[in-house]
Amino acid sequence: MAVPLSPDALARALRREGVRVAEHGDWQTHNRNHKGAWGPVHGVMLHHTAGTNSLALCRSGTPDLPGPLCIGLVAKDGTVHLVGYGRTNHAGLGSSAVLGAVRTEAALPAPGPDAVDGNARFYGFEIENLGNGRDPYPEAQLDASDRLSAALCRTHGWTARSVIAHKEWTRRKIDPSFSMASMRGRIATRLGSAPTVEPYEPFPGAAFFVPGRTSPLITRAGIRLVAEGCGRYDVGPGPVWGEADRRSYAAWQRELGYSGGAADGVPGRASWDRLRVPRI
Known part of the structure; x- marks a missing residue:
């Protein structure tokens, strides 16, 4: 009480x-x-x-x-x-x-x-x-x-x-x-432990990344993709998940050594964790 x-x-x-x-x-x-x-x-x-x-x-x-x-x-x-x-x-x-x-x-x-x-x-x-x-x-x-x-x-x-x-x-x-x-x-x-603020955003799940999804997390991920030399944006990045985001993420997947269907531009947990998107 x-x-x-x-x-x-x-x-x-x-x-x-x-x-x-x-x-x-x-x-x-x-x-x-x-x-x-x-x-x-x-x-x-x-x-x-x-x-x-x-x-x-x-x-x-x-x-x-x-x-x-x-x-x-x-x-x-x-x-x-x-x-x-x-x-x-x-x-x-x-x-x-x-x-x-x-x-x-x-x-x-x-x-x-x-x-x-x-x-x-x-x-x-x-x-x-x-x-x-x-x-x-x-x-x-x-x-x-x-x-x-x-x-x-x-x-x-x-x-x-x-x-x-x-x-x-x-x-x-x-x-x-x-x-x-x-x-x-x-x-x-x-x-059981002291509160901790994790420095990076946890993986939100592949189903999160659908065309039209709007979130500041998408902007932050795009900024990281640009920083890694994988940005494929004419304008942005911005908060709405679209084709430029998918192409940029596919470039990141290829940078990590993925190919074929594993480099389709849809984030997976392993590639997301390595991108290290800072917490918003």
Whole structure:
């Protein structure tokens, strides 16, 4: 049980843990606090968005479920977009037995009847994913999810058992669509050492690099490709992944000794790690 952090303290805690943060508008005062007090807080709840246009949805919500729908959205590239702070419409009613287990950091029981308002008791974060079992979670996104969770656990003196899934809170939900045992294992490992800001961007996954993808990560990668003498840009590089980026990355792959289909311009983990794209 803890008093919620101030917005500034939360942003500092995330950045200390190496989270790449983007702040949107009046996020520090955008909340649902008029519906009731927020806090004391007992843990972190993770969700998946199960839709498209996630940033706008998380910030504004819908007519039936007004925003903000979370504190932050974890994008595919690992950026955590802060869209609200305080009471948010993320958890809804859930199990009093689960809340009791989180408070004592005990093993979670199966969720019982919906009886307790989780919006008042948890930090809520949405993870961009369709939740259909086919939409991947890139490593950069999982990395950001465990880092943000560890940041709050470290600050409040919690263990990884204070991080739960929406699907563990209520029988009505299935999100997020990954193993929480694995995620809590990652968080526990991170909490076992001092926070470190890794100097290079983790590989976001090959599926990240599709035509039209927009991210500052793409600009930063292009800058590194130019520095390595592999830039094939007439203009740029810029934040939108396109043919010039693909040709530039293919040149980098050939520079590393790849050929044929292995030099198709789609980043792979080994070539990405050797490119050493600085953290944004």
